[in-house]
Amino acid sequence: MNQLSTTVSTRYGRLFEFLNLSIPVLMGIFIIRNPYPRTTAIEEITFYGAVLILLILLILRKTSFSMRTPLSIPFALLVLWSCVGLFFALNKDNSIHDVYAHLIKYLAVFYLLFNFFNTKERLRILIWTIIVSTAIFSVWIMVYFYLILGYSLSTKLGLFMDEIASNTIGISTLFAMLLCLYQFMREEIGYRKIILAICICVTSTATLATQTRGSILAMFVSLLLSFPKNKKTISVLFLFLIMAVFLMPVKNRLSPQAAIDTMSISQRINAWYCFGEMLKDHPIAGIGFGMQTYFDENLLAEYNERVPIKYRQLEPLKAPHNLVVDIAVRLGLVGLAFFFYILFEFFRMGRHVIKNGKKDFFRHWSFCLMVALIAFLIQGLFESTMSGPPAIVFYTIMAMMAILWHLNNKQDIDGKTRSSIVRQYRGKGVRPSD
Numbered sequence: 245m246n247q248l249s250t251t252v253s254t255r256y257g258r259l260f261e262f263l264n265l266s267i268p269v270l271m272g273i274f275i276i277r278n279p280y281p282r283t284t285a286i287e288e289i290t291f292y293g294a295v296l297i298l299l300i301l302l303i304l305r306k307t308s309f310s311m312r313t314p315l316s317i318p319f320a321l322l323v324l325w326s327c328v329g330l331f332f333a334l335n336k337d338n339s340i341h342d343v344y345a346h347l348i349k350y351l352a353v354f355y356l357l358f359n360f361f362n363t364k365e366r367l368r369i370l371i372w373t374i375i376v377s378t379a380i381f382s383v384w385i386m387v388y389f390y391l392i393l394g395y396s397l398s399t400k401l402g403l404f405m406d407e408i409a410s411n412t413i414g415i416s417t418l419f420a421m422l423l424c425l426y427q428f429m430r431e432e433i434g435y436r437k438i439i440l441a442i443c444i445c446v447t448s449t450a451t452l453a454t455q456t457r458g459s460i461l462a463m464f465v466s467l468l469l470s471f472p473k474n475k476k477t478i479s480v481l482f483l484f485l486i487m488a489v490f491l492m493p494v495k496n497r498l499s500p501q502a503a504i505d506t507m508s509i510s511q512r513i514n515a516w517y518c519f520g521e522m523l524k525d526h527p528i529a530g531i532g533f534g535m536q537t538y539f540d541e542n543l544l545a546e547y548n549e550r551v552p553i554k555y556r557q558l559e560p561l562k563a564p565h566n567l568v569v570d571i572a573v574r575l576g577l578v579g580l581a582f583f584f585y586i587l588f589e590f591f592r593m594g595r596h597v598i599k600n601g602k603k604d605f606f607r608h609w610s611f612c613l614m615v616a617l618i619a620f621l622i623q624g625l626f627e628s629t630m631s632g633p634p635a636i637v638f639y640t641i642m643a644m645m646a647i648l649w650h651l652n653n654k655q656d657i658d659g660k661t662r663s664s665i666v667r668q669y670r671g672k673g674v675r676p677s678d
Contacts, residue, residue, distance in 0.1 A: 260301065260304070260306040260307075263297050263300065263301055263306070263307075264301065264306070264307055264360075266293075266294075266297055267294045267297055267298060267356065267360045268360040268361060268366060268369075270290040270291075270293050270294040270297075271290065271294055271353075271356050271357060271360060271361075272369070272370070272373050273286065273290045274286075274287060274290040274291055274294070274353070275370070275373060275374060275377070275636070275640065276373060276377040277290075278416065278633050278636045278637070279378060279381045279385075279408075279412075279413070279416040279417075279633055280381060281405065281406075281407035281408040282407055291349070291352075291353070294356055295352065295356075298356070308359075309355075309359050310358075310359060311355060313358065313646040313649065313650070314589045314592065314593055314646075314649065315354075315586060315589050315590065315593075315642060315646055317589075318582055318585040318586040318588075318589055319351055319354075319586065321582045321585065322347070322575075322579065322582045322583060322586065323343075323347060323348060323351070325529075325575060325578055325579050325582055326343045326347055326533045326575060326579065327343060328529065329529045329530055329532055329533055329574075329575055329576070329579065330343065330532065330533070331529075332526070332529040332530075332532065333531065333532025333533065333534060333537070334531045334532050334537050334540070334543070335532055335534045335536055335537040335540070336532065336534075337534075338532075338534030338535070338536040338537065339532035339533045339534035339537070340534075341534065342533050342534045342535055342536075342631075343533050346533075346535070346630065346631045346635065347533065350635050350636070350638075350639045351639070353636065353639050353640075353643075354639045354642055354643045354646075355643075357370070357639075357640060357643035357644070357647075358643045358646050358647055358650070361643070361644075361647060362647050362650055362651070363651070364605060364651065367609075367644065367647055367648075367651075370644070371423050371427060371609075371644075372427075374419070374420055374423055374640070375420055375423050375424050375427060375440070375443055376439075376443065378416055378417060378419075378420030378443075378447060379420065379424070379442070379443035379446045379447055381416070381417075382417055382420075382446045382447050382449070382450035383446055385401065385402070385408075385413060385450065386401065386449070386450055386453060389401055389402065389405070397492070397493055398493040400453075400454055400455040400456070401413060401450065401453035401454045401455070402454060409627075410454040410455065410456050411454070411456050411458060411459065411623065411626065411627040411634075412627075412632065412633050412634055413450065413451075413454050414450075414451050414454040414456050414458070414459030414462075414623065415459070415620065415623050415627075415629065415633070415634045415637055416633055416634075416637060417447045417448075417450045417451045417454075417459075418447070418451050418459055418462055418463055418466070418619055418623070419616055419619070419620070419637050419640075419641070420443070420447045421443075421444060421447040421448050421451060421463070422466055422470075422612060422615060422616050422619065423612070423616075424440050424443045424444045424447060425444060425470065425477070425478075425481065426470075426473075426608065426609065426611075426612040427440055428440040428441065428444065428477065429473060429474045429477060429608075430605075430608060444481065445484065448463070448481070448484070448485060448488070449488060449492075451463055452485070452488055452489065452492055452494045453492065453494070455493065455494045456623075456626065456627075457626065458622060458623040458624075458625060458626030458627060459623055460494065461622055462618075462619040462620070462622035462623045463485070463619070464485075465618065465619065465622060466615045466616070466618065466619040467481065467482060467485075469615050469618065470612075470615055473608075473611065511557065511561055512561075512565050512566065512626070513555065514551070514555045514556065514557045514561075515557065515560070515561040515563075515564060515565060516564060516566060516569055517551045517552070517555040518544065518547050518548050518550075518551050518557065518560055518561075519547075519564045519569050519573045520569070521547040521550045521551060522543075522547050522573050523569075523572055523573050523576075523577075526573075526576060527576055527577055528576045528577065528578055529575070529576045529578070529579075530572070530573055530574045530575045530576035530579060531573055531574060532574060533574050533575065534574075535563075535574070535631060537574075538562045538563055538564075539562050541560075544560035544562065545560065547560075548560045563628050564628055565626060565627055565628055566624070566625060566626070566627070566628065567621065567624030567625065567627070567628060567629050567630065568580065568624070568625075570628040570630060571583050571630065586642075587617075587621075590614075590617060590642060590645055591614060591617075593610075593645055593646070593648075593649045594610045594611070594613060594614040594645055596649070596652075597610035597645075597648050597649055597652050598610050598611055598614075600652070601652055602652055603652075606648050606651060606652045609644070609648055610645065610648050613641055613644055613645045613648070614645075616641050617638075617641050617645075620634075620637065620638060620641065
């Protein structure tokens with residue numbers, strides 16, 4: 245009887261171990277498919293599969309789940325204010341939908357990543373997953389766009405594609421490129437360095453092929469910030485990028501004349517004036533979290549008429565194409581303040597880990613993630629980035645920083661615990677073993 249009980253207990257133990265392991269596997273697949281268009285089915289299966297398994301494990305008390313991070317309070321405030329804004333939303337039905345689909349759901353992704361990639365080994369796996377999968381995506385999208393669809397090399401990568409935009413591609417590829425670069429700096433195994441070098445070339449080429457000024461500006465700023473970390477590696481990469489710029493059509497987008505022409509007829513600036521008029525009328529709670537509100541042609545026409553004639557649009561853009569303007573218009577200045585609070589806590593965590601990191605691993609990757617978020621925010625100046633694949637990149641960066649913060653604090657607690665044990669044993673004249 246005891247033997248049978250032990251066998252059953254062992255089988256259940258293996259089952260729960262399998263279920264615990266399946267969550268990071270599902271989330272890994274979720275992250276892999278993020279840049280790809282038309283992967284909604286995979287997204288839903290992996291996300292809700294992970295949530296369902298987590299709920300089962302929590303009910304049976306066979307896993308632990310923590311929400312204790314410095315980001316939890318600003319996240320909660322942002323969710324709360326988004327819910328308050330529902331009472332003032334111009335499109336209540338869509339705002340209710342988007343609060344769940346484009347905020348609460350993304351926060352669930354954050355906490356799933358934070359809880360199930362919360363060891364050094366699993367964080368490394370997540371980093372390598374993003375690196376390799378995005379490099380493969382970069383090759384696929386360039387082959388598909390230029391060879392299969394037959395667009396000329398002078399066309400912006402992703403232009404004319406329905407479910408993916410050039411700016412969106414650049415956000416995914418640049419984040420992966422930075423992870424490649426920082427992993428390359430630490431890597432000591434020869435064949436892995438070769439793989440990483442290839443991934444850097446592929447993801448940086450795809451980023452340049454998007455020909456988006458936001459991505460290109462973010463790339464060079466992030467490399468300048470990273471230069472003190474490894475001057476030799478960054479210098480070689482700079483040379484590669486400069487040669488690539490001269491060989492690729494992107495050089496036409498960076499010419500002084502192109503910059504002047506773009507600034508003189510900038511649709512974005514005109515759009516910001518229009519959405520600024522919306523903010524004047526709804527400064528506290530905004531127009532509501534729902535993004536479909538932007539597609540109300542009567543609303544856009546009304547506010548476009550208020551804009552000075554010089555900045556009036558012939559056909560109003562249906563999105564602000566700016567992260568700060570987007571959040572301010574949808575959630576008001578209060579919501580924007582809560583978003584800045586999230587950013588403040590992120591950089592405060594990063595600074596703490598860099599300054600007090602118990603291991604070089606923590607300090608190295610914390611610096612990388614701070615650079616990655618700066619790059620993301622620069623790209624956000626030219627695009628609305630809080631939905632779809634860009635938002636997943638944002639919350640992934642947040643989760644990875646929270647993991648580093650957690651691991652560094654755990655290392656600190658473990659170290660203090662060990663010190664107290666050592667003092668206790670020394671008081672008894674005994675030396676504890678390692």
